[in-house]
Amino acid sequence: xxxxxxxxxxxxxxxxxxxxxxxxxxxxxxxxxxxxxxxxxxxxxxxxxxxxxxxxxxxxxxxxxxxxxxxxxxxxxxxxxxxxxxxxxxxxxxxxxxxxxxxxxxxxxxxxxxxxxxxxxxxxxxxxxxxxxxxxxxxxxxxxxxxxxxxxxxxxxxx
Numbered sequence: 001x002x003x004x005x006x007x008x009x010x011x012x013x014x015x016x017x018x019x020x021x022x023x024x025x026x027x028x029x030x031x032x033x034x035x036x037x038x039x040x041x042x043x044x045x046x047x048x049x050x051x052x053x054x055x056x057x058x059x060x061x062x063x064x065x066x067x068x069x070x071x072x073x074x075x076x077x078x079x080x081x082x083x084x085x086x087x088x089x090x091x092x093x094x095x096x097x098x099x100x101x102x103x104x105x106x107x108x109x110x111x112x113x114x115x116x117x118x119x120x121x122x123x124x125x126x127x128x129x130x131x132x133x134x135x136x137x138x139x140x141x142x143x144x145x146x147x148x149x150x151x152x153x154x155x156x157x158x159x
Contacts, residue, residue, distance in 0.1 A: 004028070005156035006064075006118045010149045017046045019077065020146055022060040024122045026155060033065050040091065040104035041073040047108065048075035048087035055081050056134065056142050060126050062119045069093065071103035074115050076123065082135060084123075086114050118155045125150040 009032055011023045025033045033041075041063045049059060059077040066072070069092035077085040088111075090096045092103040099105065115123070133145035 003117075005154040007032075008121065008150070008152055008155050010152045013146050014042075016042070016059075017049050018052065019049055019057040019059045020142065021045070022058070022126070022146060022149055024060065024062045024150065025064075026062060026118045027065040028067055029065065033063055033071075034103075037065060037071045037091075037103050038063060040106055041071065041089070044089045044106040044108075045073060045075060048073070048089060050077050050079050050085045050087075053079050055079050056140060058130075058134075058142060058145060060122060062115065062122055064116070064119050065103070066093070069101040069103055070096075070098075071106070072116075072119070073106065074119055076126065078130060078134075082130070084127075088113070088115075121155050122150050 006026050006028050009025045011025060014021050027033055055078050059075055062074045064072040071091045074088040079085045089106040089108050090098055091106040092098055092101050096109045098107055129145055129148040133148060134140040
């Protein structure tokens with residue numbers, strides 16, 4: 001199987017469990033993430049978020065639909081002012097001990113993995129946006145951070 005980039009879409013931010021959530025969706029399907037998969041991914045999201053620690057409560061997520069039955073949600077939350085906390089969930093992927101092929105039946109695998117090649121592109125952008133809007137200014141600007149997302153397109157090279 002030859003490698004191909006996937007489509008990246010950027011839905012607007014939402015609020016979940018008191019955290020502001022920036023969203024990225026990754027899929028090969030031009031129709032996007034199926035509504036039932038998206039709903040199930042966001043239903044498990046509160047279980048993936050850390051407790052408040054005084055850092056502005058911001059998270060970015062990557063919801064990814066695999067080319068098979070797999071679906072994934074990766075939650076990257078800012079903690080301790082400048083550290084990313086990670087928790088993820090998967091559905092429909094037997095290699096990750098999912099109980100069935102249902103892409104809406106999410107579980108939390110106990111693995112130290114932070115994302116596959118299609119899920120990683122937002123991390124660099126989000127690091128730079130956090131520095132630009134939250135760490136470098138005299139006064140942090142959470143609204144500017146939330147408005148600064150990686151543009152939609154593909155998961156590929158953006159240089």
